Structures are given as C-alpha cells and as structure tokens.
Amino acid sequence: MSHIITLIDITPAGEIANTAAQLLSAAARLGTPVAVAAVRAEITNNRQLVARISEHLGTLGAEQVYLVASEHVGVIMHWPQLEALATAATTLAASGVLLCNSIEGREIAGRLAVRLGGTLLVDALDVRQDNDRIVATHSIFGGSYLVDAAVTGKPAILTLRQSTADETPVVQHPVATINILDTDVAGAHSAVIEAFHAVEAGADRPDLRGARAVVSGGRGMQSREQFALVEQLAAALGAAVGASRAAVDAGFAEQTTQVGQTGVTVSPELYVALGISGAIQHRAGMQTASTIVAINTDANAPIFDIADFGIVGDVFAVVPQLIAAIAARDSAA
Amino acid sequence: MKIVVLVKHVPDTWNERTLDLNTGWIDRTGAAVIDEINERALEVALAYQDSHDAEVVVLTMGPEQAKDSLRKALAMGADSAVHVLDPLLAGADLVRTATVLAAALRQTGFGLVIAGNESTDGRGGVIASMVAELLGVSQATNLNSVVIGVDALHGERATEAGTLTVSSVLPAVISITELSATPRFATFRNIMRAKKKPVVVMTLADLAVDTAPRADAITLAAQRTPARAAGIKIVDAGDAGTELAGFLAGKRLI
Known part of the structure; x- marks a missing residue:
C-alpha cells in the first residue's frame, strides 16, 4: 500500500501535539501512515525520548516515523518542516501528505504542493479513498454547502480541519520504525523568527478549534x-x-x-x-x-x-x- | 519600491452566498465586492507610499466583473492595475491560481507583494505562501503588523500557538490579518482620477502559462445542507438560568 505522510508537531520537550491522532487516523484510511516531525537535535540525540516518541506514535497508528533534526526549528519559518516533508515524501514516493489546517499547517502545505508538483486541497472535514484517487469533503460558506472534491494529480497534499470527533480505530504498532535524518537548509527563503510569545494557556481550557x-x-x-x-x-x-x-x-x-x-x-x-x-x-x-x-x-x-x-x-x-x-x-x- | 497588492473579487459576505450545484463553483452572479482584507492589504501599501517613494500596483485574477474591485482599489489610491482575464481560468484550483499569479508578478516585477491572509469565499489562506515558493523569494505571512524598511521588513505574525516576531529580507511576499490596518476611504477626487488610471489585461498566452484548461483538484458533488430552524425561545422571568441548565442536562451537555 502506498505511504501517506503526516506532519506531526513535537514540542521542544518531546510532547506530541494532540492533532497527531486525527492525522494518523485519516492517513490509515488512505494508506500506510507515516509520521514526520522536524525537531531539534536535542531530541534526536536523546535515545529515551526517541523511544518514547516512536512508542507513542506507534500506538496512534504510525508504521514509520521520520524525525528530521534541524537547528532551524523555531528559527526559520516553515523551512525545517518543508525539508522534512519533502525528504520523506520523496524517499517513500508517498501518494499523499496530510497536515493540520492550522495557519502554519496550511501554509506549509501550500509550499509543499508547489515544491513536489502535487495537488492541494485545504480544510477537509474528511478524506477517503475512492478507487485510485483521494476524495475530500469540505464545508463551504459556513456549513451551508458540503462539497466533495477529488485529487487527480499526485502526490495529494491535504489539510484537515481540526476535530475531536471519535477516530476510527487504527492498527497499533508497539513501536514505530524510526528514521533519524539531518536536513541541509542551504538556500532557505523564509522569514526569520526573532521571538515567540506563546498564547496564555488558560488553565486547562481546550483549544477553540476542535473544542466540544x-x-x-x-x-x-x-x-x-x-x-x-x-x-x-x-x-x-x-x-x-x-x-x-x-x-x-x-x-x-x-x-x-x-x-x-x-x-x-x-x-x-x-x-x-x-x-x-x-x-x-x-x-x-x-x-x-x-x-x-x-x-x-x-x-x-x-x-x-x-x-x-x-x-x-x-x-x-x-x-x-x-x-x-x-x-x-x-x-x- | 514597487509594491504589488493581490486583490480578489468575492461574493459580498453581507448577502447569502450560493454555490452552483452543477459545477460546485461559487455562484458569481450575485452582488460581489473587493474582499475587505484586500483593502487592508492595500492600506499597508498606501501608508508606506505616503512617506516613501513607492509605486503601488493591484493585481487580480478573475472574471470580467473583477474589474470593479480593481477600480475600487484604484480609487483608494493604487497607481495602476493588472487583470489576468482568461476564460480558461474558470475552475482553477489553488496550484493553478498561484502559478498564474506568480507568472503575472514576474512580468510586473516587485519589491514587495502584499496579500490578505485569506479570502472570505475560498478561505484557503495558502496563496501568498505558494506564490512566494513559486517565485523563490522570502515570505512572512499572517502578519498583525508590519514595518517595511529599505531592504528588510519586520512584523508580528499570529498563529494559534502564539505571536511571533519575524523579519524578512526583500523582495518578499507577505500576507496581513485584519488587525494590520484600517483602510482609507476613496475620496471623490481619487474616484474621478481612478477612471484614467491604467488597467492592463493579461491572458494566459501573455503570461506564457500552460493554456490547456486544467485543475488537478476537481469538484465531484455539491449539496446544500438543510437550513437551521429556531427552537425554544423564552423571555427571562427570573429563572431562565435554571431552565437553561435543565435543557442542557436533558441533552447531556452538562
């Protein structure tokens, strides 16, 4: 079965973003789920942390994990994630790439579609395999219309609207296969991040996107x-x-x-x-x-x-x- | 510096907007306007031009009616306009749209391209990033504020996780949010002057872009979702909070 790549956010402390479950579950419906993350070398050099990450992603359905180490994570906008996705997609000849439809996710998706010569669909509520093509359902004009669109070109780059809806059960892997790579970021053309001010985390308040x-x-x-x-x-x-x-x-x-x-x-x-x-x-x-x-x-x-x-x-x-x-x-x- | 502002002619959000259920495309026969976020993008350019030597060009891709949005932008103060107009562009997907805009930008030349963060109709929020990638220039997107310098710019980028202070070399493509600027009104004098400003029309052949009508993302089916109906409506007589708690408990929401 063809590989479907997902972009997973991993915090500097090694925590996996809660959007990973939705992405890997959707990927499992389309092919073999692969988790890709751009991280700093502090993570890839830490064996225990790498083991924990591969175990966690395995239970969410990832068959393979690519941890791509880059010193530009958090320093150059989009670039490390783009390099990580492009490298994994090319290596595996992936037929699809799934990202969260966040501001970062959709922009990286757009750039990746250009770079890979792929086809882009954004803000899908759901994705499914229909014969040899991927079909995505979209909600248009504030939910007044539902539209199904198909991707005919390959690879398909899709962003998914965040949702906490119950996920289809996935095949769990006790430990996902880990691939650790370094990226070469020569020629980066993107904004430089000079400072980051995290939103005030309201105690234990859920994210607006995807909240019940x-x-x-x-x-x-x-x-x-x-x-x-x-x-x-x-x-x-x-x-x-x-x-x-x-x-x-x-x-x-x-x-x-x-x-x-x-x-x-x-x-x-x-x-x-x-x-x-x-x-x-x-x-x-x-x-x-x-x-x-x-x-x-x-x-x-x-x-x-x-x-x-x-x-x-x-x-x-x-x-x-x-x-x-x-x-x-x-x-x- | 030459600043090119990307403009989109969209259905007016104050009206009910509809899709053509046969094609799944937006019905563009109703009232349409320049997207509000584009007026803010143009304001960022015009505010820079107020105190610097700059040329401001507005660029759109769209049907004949999109000319109205260009005229509005010219009346606000843009110097000239470019309209990519070709029937072969109907149904263009995101990659096709970005490719055509990038080709037009190569022809106009630019020091800075300013776009809105997302349109109100498609709401993709990807075109600025894709155009920058196609042109191989730097990008700084979703900016709440921006300060444009001689060979670089700085801004505050908003994401769900927080705010980032970013900088970028020029030339660059940026996109701005609705916090960035409050658009100026078109004065009567500028509305009159706008009628004489140049609007250059370009076709796919002019841009040397593949003229085979194509989109790799195609609509299969579109359906209207049922309209919502009003439910219970009560006037508070002093116990509405308690009644509401009962309603929520009945639906197992508390």
Missing part, C-alpha cells in the same frame, strides 16, 4: 472586565472561549478567539452565544454546532433564528444563575 463546547461573548458583554463572565461560564462547562468580531474590535477579547467569517470556524456539540446579535458573518463561523444556545436582550437578534434554546434576557442575570445551577448539579452528582 464553546462559549462566546459579543458586544453585549459591555467591557473587557465584564467579559470575564464568558470565561467563567466556559470554565463551568469545560468549554473554549470565543468572541464575536464586535467584541474583538471593542477590545474585550483577543483576536485569536474571534469566531466567524474572518475568524475561526467551530463546529462544537454546544455553542453558547452571550450578548451576540448573530450577524451573518458570525453565523458563518458557528452555525454547524450541534446545539446552539443564545442569550440576548434584543428579542429580534438574528442569533435567535438558529438557536435551539434562546433566552431574551440580561446575560449578567441569567449566566450567574446558570453557573450556580451547573455547580449545584456537579456537587449533587
């Missing part, structure tokens, strides 16, 4: 201080925090939390909209949620047109009561 529950606040939260109520409800529900563009523009929330046409697209089991009117651009980013709850003082707010449970009322009265009710249930359980 999302609580978002809008202009109705009134101020940055009062936006804290959104975070409190998110904490009570184990949800990620989102925001409407109006709330971001008003400075209540960070731009990375923006849900909508020009922000993140989410499709959680539960979406709670607090003080969000529900302009068409916001709905484009969340209308495929399984259950939508909306609280707004304006009875005519368009968000109510798509809400499964709508409350015309003051978020500052309703939400504290909801949080108290959740706490009461938790302590009774």
